[in-house]
Amino acid sequence: MNIVNKLTIRHLKQNKRRTLVTIIGVIISVAMVTAVATLGVSFMNLMQKQTIADEGEWHVFYKDVNKAQLKAVQKDEASKSVVISRDLGYALLEGSQNDNKPYLFIKEYNTQGFKQFPIELREGRLPQAANEVVISEHIATNAKVVYEIGDVLTLDVGERFIAEREGQKFYQYDSLFEESDKIFESLKYKTTKSYTIVGIINRPTWEPTWAPGYTVLSYVDESLIGADDTVNATVVLKKVKSSLYSHSEDFAKENKIELESINYNNNLLRYYGVTDNDGLRSTIFSLSAIIMAVIIVGSVSLIYNAFAISVSERSRHLGMLSSVGATNRQKKNSVFFEGAVIGLISIPIGLICGFVGIGITFWFINSIIQGALGVTEKLTATVTPWSILVACAVSIMTIFISTYLPARKASRISAIDAIRQTTDIKLTSKKMKTSRVVRMLFGIEAEIGLKNLKRNKRRYQATVFSLVISIVLFLAVSFFTGNLKKSLELSLKGVNYDIQVTIGNENSEDDKQLIHSIAAIEDVTEYTVMNEMNVNAWIDETSIAAELQSMVEQDKSMLENGKFPYIIRIHALDEISLQAYAQKVGTDYEQLVDPENPAAIVIDTIPYQDQEARKYIETKAIYAEIGQSIDLYHENWETGKVTDLNKVEITALTDQFPMGVHPAGLGNLNIVTSGQVMEQLIDNQIENKIDAGFRSMLFLKSSDPMTTQQEIEQMKESNINIYNVYQSRQQEEQMIMIMSVFTYGFILLITAISVANIFNTISTSVLLRKREFAMLKSVGMTPKGFNKMINYESVFYGIKSLLYGLPISIVVMVLIHSALMNSFSYKFVLPWKSLLFVIAAVFLIVSSAMLYSSVKVKKDNIIDALKQESI
Known part of the structure; x- marks a missing residue:
C-alpha cells in the first residue's frame, strides 16, 4: 500500500463521525437496491407458486394430438415433462338432487398428471388402471349421492348436445343450458364404461362452480393409446423464456399439429416475465428501465452527497498532500481508494441489511397475505445469484459515479487554495x-x-x-x-360479487319472498336485488365515445340523421342498495324514485379490452352533462317494430359500478335507477318485457360462497339459476x-x-x-x-x-x-x-x-x- 492510501486510511480513522456517516449512506443505498431487487423477485416467485397451487404447473398445451405427435412432444428438447390427459365426456348422475349439475364429468390423466395438477386425495388412492376412478367429495355434499370406495360405476358416457348448435362441443366451463326450469341440452351417447372407485378427492380448484358435471378422474395408459386416438399433451418446459411461443408454433408446423390447438398458461407465464404481447413486453421493459433509473439516481445522490461533503472537508488534507509533491493522479486515486474502502465495508453490510429487512417484512405480512387474502403459499425472501449480482453491480457503479466527480474536483485543487479552503x-x-x-x-x-x-x-x-x-x-x-x-x-373482469341468482321473469310476490329468504342466509354479508332490461337510444355523433367517432369517420353509414344507435342497459336497484349507491356517487336519492320526472345515474366511464390493439382501455362511454335527457325507444328485432319510450334525465355521471353491474362495451350505456322509474320509462309500451331482455337478479357476497350455493340449491326452487363466481x-x-x-x-x-x-x-x-x-x-x-x-x-x-x-x-x-x-x-x-x-x-x-x-x-x-x- 502506497503512502497516499495509508494517509487516506489514517484520515478516515481520525474523522470517525464523518466516515461513519458516509458508510451509513452507502449501506442505506445498497440496502435499498437489494431490497427492491429481492422484493420484485420474491413477489414474482410467490405468484408463480400460488398459480401452480391453484391451477397446476404447465406452460404449453397441445390439444387433440395423435400417438405419433405425442411421441414428438415427449422427445422435444424443450420439454421437461409431459402430462397426458383426455376429456372422456359426461354421464348422467343418477339420483342427483342438484338440478343445475346433473352430470359426472370423466377426465383421464397419466401418472405425471396426478403429480402435476392440484389434486388432493381425501381417502383411498389414485387410479392406476383405466377401469379405476377417484370421485369428488362434492358429489356427496352437493348432489347428495353417496358412493363408497370399492363401488362399481357403469356409465353411459357421451357429449353434451344442443340441436341448434349441432357439431359444437361443450366443456366444463360452459354452464348448463336451461331457462325457466327447462333444460335445452341432452347427452349424445358415445360409449359405456365400468369403473371401480378407488379413492375420494377434494373438489378440484380448477372446476368452475357453475360447471354442469362433478369431476371424476380416471387413468390413461399410454401403452393403450391407439394410432388414431387423440389425447391432450400438457408440457412443462425445461426453461421458460420468451422464445417458447415461436418454438411451439414451429414445432406444431413440423409435426402437423393445428396452430389453433395450442394454448399457453398465460396466468403463469406472465409471472416469469414472458408474454407474446408486444405491447405488454414494451410496458414491462419500459417500466423496469424507468424505475431502475429512478432507484439508481436515488442511490447515486445518497452516496454522492456523502462523498462530496467528505471531499469538501478533506480539501485541506488534499492540499497538504499536493504541497509535499502528490500528483493530480495520486489525489484522484486517493478519493477512489476511499470509495473502494467504503464500498468493501458497506456493500456486504448493505446486502445483509437489505435481505434481513425484506425477510423481516415478509415475516410480518405473511399472516396478512395468507389469512385475509386467502393465499395458500408463503411469501419468502427469494435470493438468486442474479439479484445479488445486480445489487452488487448497481452499488459498485453508483459508488464509482459518486466518487468520480469529487475525485476530479480533488485532483484540480491547488495546494494554496486547498489549505486556505477558498474553492468551496x-x-x-x-x-x-x-x-x-x-x-x-x-x-x-x-x-x-x-x-x-x-x-x-x-x-x-x-x-x-x-x-x-x-x-x-x-x-x-x-x-x-x-x-x-x-x-x-x-x-x-370487474366481477364485484360472489353469487348471481337469476329468478324467473315474473317479478311476482313469490319471487320477492324467495329473494328475502336467500338474502337471510347466515353467510350472506351483502346483497343487491336488481331488475335489468335493454332498450335503445339515438345519441348525437358529438356525444358518442371517441373510439366510435373514429369508426364513424371511416364509415358514415353507421349513423342515421347524424345519430348513433346505443344499447341502453337499465338497472333498477332495490331501495337500500340504490340509497347507498346514490350517496357514493353524490346525487339525490329522491330524484331517482320520482316516476313523474324519470331520472337515472349514468356510468359514463368504462374499461374494455381492445382485441385488435391488444390494450385495456378506459374511455368515456358518452359525453353528456348532468340535467341532459336521453330519448329511449325499443326495437323488436324479430318484428322490426319500433316503440318510442319516455325520456330519462341524467342526475349524475360516474365511473363507479354498483354490485352486479358489469362494464358495458362501446356503443352500450349502463344507467342505474329505481324500479318505479324503470316502469315509468317503459310505461307498459313493451308488450313482452322478455323481448327487452328483462330479468330479475340477486347478487350476493358471502363469507362461505360454496355453502351458500348449497343452501340455495336445497330450497328446490324451479325458477332460479345460480352462477357462483367466487373463485374468479x-x-x-x-x-x-x-x-x-x-x-x-x-x-x-x-x-x-x-x-x-x-x-x-x-x-x-x-x-x-x-x-x-x-x-x-x-x-x-x-x-x-x-x-x-x-x-x-x-x-x-x-x-x-x-x-x-x-x-x-x-x-x-x-x-x-x-x-x-x-x-x-x-x-x-x-x-x-x-x-x-x-x-x-x-x-x-x-x-x-x-x-x-x-x-x-x-x-x-x-x-x-x-x-x-x-x-
Whole structure:
C-alpha cells in the first residue's frame, strides 16, 4: 500500500463521525437496491407458486394430438415433462338432487398428471388402471349421492348436445343450458364404461362452480393409446423464456399439429416475465428501465452527497498532500481508494441489511397475505445469484459515479487554495446580495440564513439535490404503484360479487319472498336485488365515445340523421342498495324514485379490452352533462317494430359500478335507477318485457360462497339459476390486495430511505458548520435569533427543493404513464393527494432534521467550536 492510501486510511480513522456517516449512506443505498431487487423477485416467485397451487404447473398445451405427435412432444428438447390427459365426456348422475349439475364429468390423466395438477386425495388412492376412478367429495355434499370406495360405476358416457348448435362441443366451463326450469341440452351417447372407485378427492380448484358435471378422474395408459386416438399433451418446459411461443408454433408446423390447438398458461407465464404481447413486453421493459433509473439516481445522490461533503472537508488534507509533491493522479486515486474502502465495508453490510429487512417484512405480512387474502403459499425472501449480482453491480457503479466527480474536483485543487479552503467558499458582493423584501418580511435572521446558504453554495446545492431526489423517488414510486394497481383493475373482469341468482321473469310476490329468504342466509354479508332490461337510444355523433367517432369517420353509414344507435342497459336497484349507491356517487336519492320526472345515474366511464390493439382501455362511454335527457325507444328485432319510450334525465355521471353491474362495451350505456322509474320509462309500451331482455337478479357476497350455493340449491326452487363466481372473484381480490400490500410496502420503503437520505445530508451539513455557528454566537446572535435563522433556512431548503422536485417528478410520471400506454389506455391524472403530502412532508422533515442537528451544536462551547477543524 502506497503512502497516499495509508494517509487516506489514517484520515478516515481520525474523522470517525464523518466516515461513519458516509458508510451509513452507502449501506442505506445498497440496502435499498437489494431490497427492491429481492422484493420484485420474491413477489414474482410467490405468484408463480400460488398459480401452480391453484391451477397446476404447465406452460404449453397441445390439444387433440395423435400417438405419433405425442411421441414428438415427449422427445422435444424443450420439454421437461409431459402430462397426458383426455376429456372422456359426461354421464348422467343418477339420483342427483342438484338440478343445475346433473352430470359426472370423466377426465383421464397419466401418472405425471396426478403429480402435476392440484389434486388432493381425501381417502383411498389414485387410479392406476383405466377401469379405476377417484370421485369428488362434492358429489356427496352437493348432489347428495353417496358412493363408497370399492363401488362399481357403469356409465353411459357421451357429449353434451344442443340441436341448434349441432357439431359444437361443450366443456366444463360452459354452464348448463336451461331457462325457466327447462333444460335445452341432452347427452349424445358415445360409449359405456365400468369403473371401480378407488379413492375420494377434494373438489378440484380448477372446476368452475357453475360447471354442469362433478369431476371424476380416471387413468390413461399410454401403452393403450391407439394410432388414431387423440389425447391432450400438457408440457412443462425445461426453461421458460420468451422464445417458447415461436418454438411451439414451429414445432406444431413440423409435426402437423393445428396452430389453433395450442394454448399457453398465460396466468403463469406472465409471472416469469414472458408474454407474446408486444405491447405488454414494451410496458414491462419500459417500466423496469424507468424505475431502475429512478432507484439508481436515488442511490447515486445518497452516496454522492456523502462523498462530496467528505471531499469538501478533506480539501485541506488534499492540499497538504499536493504541497509535499502528490500528483493530480495520486489525489484522484486517493478519493477512489476511499470509495473502494467504503464500498468493501458497506456493500456486504448493505446486502445483509437489505435481505434481513425484506425477510423481516415478509415475516410480518405473511399472516396478512395468507389469512385475509386467502393465499395458500408463503411469501419468502427469494435470493438468486442474479439479484445479488445486480445489487452488487448497481452499488459498485453508483459508488464509482459518486466518487468520480469529487475525485476530479480533488485532483484540480491547488495546494494554496486547498489549505486556505477558498474553492468551496468564493464570496462576491453580487453572489451574497439578498432581496430587501426578505429582511422586511422576515427580519435580519432570515437574511443571515439566506446569506449562509449563498456563502457555501456547494453544500446548499448538495442538500437541495438530496431533497429533490427524495421527492422524485417518492412521487415516482407512488405514481408507479398507483397506476400499476389501476392497470390491474382494468385488466380484470370487474366481477364485484360472489353469487348471481337469476329468478324467473315474473317479478311476482313469490319471487320477492324467495329473494328475502336467500338474502337471510347466515353467510350472506351483502346483497343487491336488481331488475335489468335493454332498450335503445339515438345519441348525437358529438356525444358518442371517441373510439366510435373514429369508426364513424371511416364509415358514415353507421349513423342515421347524424345519430348513433346505443344499447341502453337499465338497472333498477332495490331501495337500500340504490340509497347507498346514490350517496357514493353524490346525487339525490329522491330524484331517482320520482316516476313523474324519470331520472337515472349514468356510468359514463368504462374499461374494455381492445382485441385488435391488444390494450385495456378506459374511455368515456358518452359525453353528456348532468340535467341532459336521453330519448329511449325499443326495437323488436324479430318484428322490426319500433316503440318510442319516455325520456330519462341524467342526475349524475360516474365511473363507479354498483354490485352486479358489469362494464358495458362501446356503443352500450349502463344507467342505474329505481324500479318505479324503470316502469315509468317503459310505461307498459313493451308488450313482452322478455323481448327487452328483462330479468330479475340477486347478487350476493358471502363469507362461505360454496355453502351458500348449497343452501340455495336445497330450497328446490324451479325458477332460479345460480352462477357462483367466487373463485374468479377471489383471484381478482388476491391480486389487487397483494398489489396493495406491495404498493404500500414499496412506498414505505422509499419513504424511509428518502427520510434517511435527507436526515443524513442535512445533519452532516449542519454538524460541519459548527465553526460558522460559533462565529455567529460570538458576535451576539441570541438563541432565539439562532432558532429563527435555522427555521428560515429550513423554509428556503423546502421551497427550492419543491421548485425543482415537483416539475422533475411530473416529467417522470409522464414517462411512466407513456410506458403503461403500450398495454393500457387511460387519461394522465396528477396524484394531487401525493403532491400535497410531499409538500407538507418536505417542510416537516427538513425542519425536524435542522432542529435535531441544531440542538446538538447548541451545546458546543464557542471557543472549542472555533478551534475545531474536523468532526
